[in-house]
Amino acid sequence: MNSAYLFDIDGTILSVERTFMKSIIEEILNTFSIDPEIIYRIDYAGRTDASIFRNLMGEHHHDDDLFEQIKQAYINKMNDHLTPDDVNVFDGVEETVEYLCQNNEYLGLLTGNFKETARIKLRAAGLNDYFGFGAFGCHHTDRNFLPADAERSFTEHSGIKLEKRDFIIIGDTPHDIRCARYFGAKSVAVSTGHFSFAELSKQNPDLTLKSLRSPDKWLEKLSG
Numbered sequence: 001m002n003s004a005y006l007f008d009i010d011g012t013i014l015s016v017e018r019t020f021m022k023s024i025i026e027e028i029l030n031t032f033s034i035d036p037e038i039i040y041r042i043d044y045a046g047r048t049d050a051s052i053f054r055n056l057m058g059e060h061h062h063d064d065d066l067f068e069q070i071k072q073a074y075i076n077k078m079n080d081h082l083t084p085d086d087v088n089v090f091d092g093v094e095e096t097v098e099y100l101c102q103n104n105e106y107l108g109l110l111t112g113n114f115k116e117t118a119r120i121k122l123r124a125a126g127l128n129d130y131f132g133f134g135a136f137g138c139h140h141t142d143r144n145f146l147p148a149d150a151e152r153s154f155t156e157h158s159g160i161k162l163e164k165r166d167f168i169i170i171g172d173t174p175h176d177i178r179c180a181r182y183f184g185a186k187s188v189a190v191s192t193g194h195f196s197f198a199e200l201s202k203q204n205p206d207l208t209l210k211s212l213r214s215p216d217k218w219l220e221k222l223s224g
């Protein structure tokens, strides 16, 4: 029986240059007369874009029209300016997605990114076509709701219903591990993002990795 592998993007598949992200977010905040200093006061890892952008809006965080305008400005800027040079794909990612594809596994996304920017980042990395379905951070501010979205998206995409334990959530933060547990999926934590191997291990994922290299070996451990 095959499984569905749900990949986080930032810190797991790739990272986008900090200077690039900082400059486009700064420009957007300036356009909407929001003090860009707020960039330094919030936490980003493992959070959904909906939650991050509401935070960046400060006292205006309940303003849905403003949120939609800022979101669209962000999507447009990413689309117009992100190039392959701004993106760093982590070691072992291409090897893993290629290996899973060849083994006829299902590959999807479970990311806090807005759907549009998730696809823009993956296109810049040359990896977009690997991922046929997914859950994104467009609506939910809480990551724990994303696995159920991914399950629905998977069933629509494949016409198949899997057990919850046949979903494997791969991510770089404690949030990824917690959302897998909340849903009943397996979790693979990889320390290519901001959290160390030890910090991730403490959260008891099914498997902790330093990188996604040698997928044959770590997949065997996961199923063993």
Ligand SMILES: [Mg+2]
Pocket: 008, 009, 010, 011, 012, 045, 046, 171, 172, 173, 193
């Ligand atoms: Mg991440």
